[in-house]
Structures are given as C-alpha cells and as structure tokens.
Amino acid sequence: MHKLLLLTKNRDREAYLAYLKSAALPDLEITTSFDSNIDLVFGEPTLIREMLPQLSKLVWVQSSWAGVEPLLEPGLRRDYMLTNARGVFGGLMSEFVFGYLLLYERKILQRLAAQKESRWDPSLTGTLRGKKIGVLGVGSIGSHLAETATHFGMVVRGYTRASETCPFIDSYYHEPDLSDFASGLDVLVNTLPNTPRTKKIINSELLAAMRQGGIFINVGRGSAINEGDLIAALTHGHLACAVLDVFEQEPLPPEHPFWKTDNLFITSHTSAPSFPEDIARLFLENYLNWINGRKLNFQVNFESGY
C-alpha cells in the first residue's frame, strides 16, 4: 500500500481529490495532511518544500507545476525522484502568446479607443503572416508555439541546446549562435527554464539584434532577463512592446519599475495555469508507471534543473 499526500491550493483540492478518487488507483491511500507513512507527494513545489524534512519515507514527488525551482534550492534533500508537469502547457501557452501578438498586430486597443469616441477607424491592420518569430527553447511548449506560428504563416526560428525534432521550426540555431538567431526577428519568445546557462540571456545585445519595432514575450522564467536592458529597449522604442508573465520576484513588488514602463504588459504568472484535469491525468499515468516498475515520465535532473 502506498500513501499519497496531496498538497495543492484550497481552490483546487476538491477537484484533484475527485479526479484521483474516480480513478480508483490500486494500492493507494490519499491524504491531505501529514502522516508518517507518506511515500508519495503530488502538488505544488512551494507547499511541498515546507514538508520535505518531515517525509522520512518519501520516494517520489510529482509536481503539479512545470517549474520546480523551490525544490532545487541548495541545502534541500535530493534523495527522492522528482517529476514535473510537462506536455500539457503548450496549448495554453500558445493561447497566451498569440492572444498578445494578435492584440498588438490587430490594433485591438487602438480600435477600442476609437470605439469609446464612437469613431469609425478603418486604419489598416497588421498581420502575423510572413513575420519572423524566434523561440528560445524548443521543448513541448516551444514546439507548440512553433506549430501555432506556422499555422499563422510566420517564419519560425528555434534556439536549442541540441535537439532538432520539431517539424514546425524553419531553422535551428545552437550555442553560440544566439545573435544570429535573434537577428532581424519581429518576435522573440523565451520559454527557457531557469538554469545557470539561461540567466540574463535576454540582454541589450540580444534585443538590439532584433528588428526595430519588435515584440518580446517571456513565458520562461524571470531570471532570463536583464531587467534594465529590457526597460531601456522599451523606453527607447527599439521594442514596440513586451509581455512578461514571469519575474525574478513574484508577486512583482508594487514599487517595481516594470509596472510603470510604457508598452509593457504584465500578466502575473497566468499564462499556463495547471488545470486539475490535465495535471491529474498526468499523475494517474505516472502512478501506473511507478507501481508497474516502468520509467516515470518527466523526471527532473536535480543538477541541470529540468
């Protein structure tokens, strides 16, 4: 018999319990509070981190988030298997990224302003078609973005460490060809996880390589950005706009200059929520892998951080 601790926000707890119970997983008892027999934890990294020291029988942690930084902090135990959520966020990220790209290209805010004045505004719209988008990081999220971009007729570049398996990338770039990758881009989207290699990868040099009037979107991690460089690129008009969903410090402090930077959209880490339906399905499949001795999906390497 295994014992599962479910650690999620209050708003999601009932939904997760309903999904887990309806699956009637074999050999599994489920609890939402500490118990000395717990060998399996499923939930949010911030909540799990607090419990880690007490869980003497811990074997496996399934994160309900993609990002597991809270569990990678120095000094925390690493004597268990850690798996994260992957493969379920691509569609949500595409909705987010293309929602904002279309907001800009199709002048939605400008047309709203005209409407407030009862003013017919037949000014020409832009289009995504033919524009160049660069995706930093081509995992499951970057691949979905590439597919959506291709659907809208964009030219797609991908920057990865090595793999070249996504059919929707028109041209691949690898280290150290970062500025070739960025050269002349209309749109740059960062999907990279937070690792030592990705810190401040978006800086003045990279942004300067983009086309004048381009758009930058960050759905990866806040640590990937040099904040001062981004503000300068927006303030000087080299970038038309930027959309930031993630930040080095979350919630973003009220005094942070980002709040008042023109042409910057702040979205409070809402780009790809972990919907219980998706994450529960992912856990159920992984639980069956576990009890049947198969390899777990989406295992995180504590060293590389993803």
Added chain:
Amino acid sequence: MHKLLLLTKNRDREAYLAYLKSAALPDLEITTSFDSNIDLVFGEPTLIREMLPQLSKLVWVQSSWAGVEPLLEPGLRRDYMLTNARGVFGGLMSEFVFGYLLLYERKILQRLAAQKESRWDPSLTGTLRGKKIGVLGVGSIGSHLAETATHFGMVVRGYTRASETCPFIDSYYHEPDLSDFASGLDVLVNTLPNTPRTKKIINSELLAAMRQGGIFINVGRGSAINEGDLIAALTHGHLACAVLDVFEQEPLPPEHPFWKTDNLFITSHTSAPSFPEDIARLFLENYLNWINGRKLNFQVNFESGY
C-alpha cells in the same frame, strides 16, 4: 491587346501598379483613368460601380474585395464576367476572430486594468480548449477558422448549404437544422455573404440557443443580424460579448446604439483587409487564365450573389 483599368484607393494604387508592372503580363496595357478601349477592370466594387455605364467594351471585372454587393444592385448591368477575391482572407480572418476570442478568454483587458493599479492579478485564465464553436458558412474563410479552432482544441460545428469537404469541421449541419447547430455553442461566428437567404439569420431565437455567456462574432455581412435582438442578448447578459466587423450601414453612424452597447466590440470593417500583394497575385493568375481561354477563378453568379 487588352486594356486594364485599375480602380483602387489612392493609398494602394502605387503598390498595385508595381506588382502588375513587375509581372510584365502579356498583351496588357494598364491605365488608372477612363479610356474607351478598356475591356478589363480590376479594383474596388464601389469605385467600379460609378464607372460601369461608361465601359462599353467591358468583358471582365476582377474585384479586389470578397464582397461585391455594390455591383449586384438592381438596375446595374450584368453583361460582363465578375470575379471576386477569395482564398486569401482565411488567415487574416483567423487572426481577427482568434485575437478577440483570446482577448476574452485570457482576460487581457482585466489584466491591463490590474496593471494600471500596479496590482498582481493571479486570477485563473480561461481557455479555448474544449469549447464549442459554430461556423456559419464553411467556404474558404469558414474552413480556415475551423482549422484554427481545431488547432486550439475546440469542438467545431459547421453550417452550410450542402458541401462537407472541410476536414476541420467535427459535425456538419444544414438547413433547416439551424437551432440544432446553435444549441449550446460557446462561440458563434458568422461568415455568410449577403444573400436573401442569410438576412436576419442571427436573431433572438438563434442567440437563445447558444450557451449562456457565449460569444458572437460577425465577419460576414451586417445584414445577417437582427440588430435589436443582438443588443437585447448583450444587455440581458445571455451573451458575454460580441464582435462586429460589418454593419448594414458603413461607416456605422455615430448615433447608432451599437457604439454604446456594453460588451460589444466594433472593428470598422478591418478584419481582413485586401493587401495588394495578395490581391495582385490573385489577379495575375486569373489574367493568365483569361488570355489562355481557361475558366476564371472565383466567378460570381449575379443571381445567387456569390
């Protein structure tokens, strides 16, 4: 030798001339003003209508728009071949429709309001995935919308007169099953042309069949809507919002109640502009069809109106 009259807005004239001249079409002289030898006109229906009576040698008119109503008015001559622009608007219409759907689902305006107050807003976002969209009219535009909807994981219904050739429609409906088609829809998009059969097809009965809190988007023609019924559905909250790009009278008069209707977005007939690059290419191909005795693409039937 053929003589082509190019009749477009000033802002587009140079672009069209450049495309036409660079193609070096055989046996073709191009002019932008009246001449008694003109046998071919390419341009905007409203401008062409004014010239029609004078063009004694007219054989063929290629419209740069999809909508050719100005040339179908009673009393106008019909002794020439009329072709319209098709097949180039699908991508632009998808950008438009999904731009507004994502604006709504992803709470973009709500997050902008929070940002104005320097307020972190982690409220859950919606998603298009799993939602039901119904496309009224499955021509090249409706088919592209269906493909985009499928890409975003939506369930897609199509309402057509007969054909069932689009692979991205999950279920087809035909006359008289309009209320079955609309039943429980989250999103309804009208792409139908203006014909006697499509007038006021969107009325209180059809809207009432949709899910409470649904979205209606009109990129077809303004005549398809019963305006009072739509305002009532928005005012009473049955619809969450509506997006109207086309109107019975354009420009929409400043005193029209649509301007002040809550949750209504007005976009001034900008959803799918005729970009010279697209339309010129379409004309060039059709010109080669013409002089080589092949059937013209996209010929309009003066009786059915499309």
